[in-house]
Amino acid sequence: MKKVVKEEPLPEELRGRSVSLLDVLRWSRQQLLKGRGLWYVAGGDRVDSLVSFIHGWLAHNVFNGGSDPEWQEFETWLRDVKGEFPGEGWHVKFLQDCGGDHERAVLKFLDFVEEFVTQKRAAKT
Numbered sequence: 001m002k003k004v005v006k007e008e009p010l011p012e013e014l015r016g017r018s019v020s021l022l023d024v025l026r027w028s029r030q031q032l033l034k035g036r037g038l039w040y041v042a043g044g045d046r047v048d049s050l051v052s053f054i055h056g057w058l059a060h061n062v063f064n065g066g067s068d069p070e071w072q073e074f075e076t077w078l079r080d081v082k083g084e085f086p087g088e089g090w091h092v093k094f095l096q097d098c099g100g101d102h103e104r105a106v107l108k109f110l111d112f113v114e115e116f117v118t119q120k121r122a123a124k125t
Helices: 021-033 038-042 047-063 069-080 090-097 102-124
Strands: none
Touching: 021 038, 021 047, 021 069, 021 102, 038 047, 038 102, 047 090, 047 102, 069 102, 090 102
16 A cells, blocks of 8 residues: 555644644644645645634534533634634635635634634733
8 A cells, every 4th residue: 555645643742631623723833834734734735624624623522522612712712802703714814815825824824823822821821
């Protein structure tokens, strides 16, 4: 059998603990900033790939009896504080904002994830 992708171990910072969707999205941002590309983090080269990944993660949580209140807080913050969660979805707006550049649109979104998590965790200390 032929491998199409390189398999790598789970990142050290994500091992041995419960990993939230926002944790994974922050890790994905780091990978994009290292030049790994959208395909590496979302399984496709379009912003829709990340949207599908997020929906899959959230559905998995629901079907396994879990919830992700931090994700819900993030969505509310993105909508109410940043004004960046319109009815058509962040992915449509960000793709337009970035002139059709899918990777830039994803990075714009992931930058908001980073901002939210950094602010939230700084407030706890």
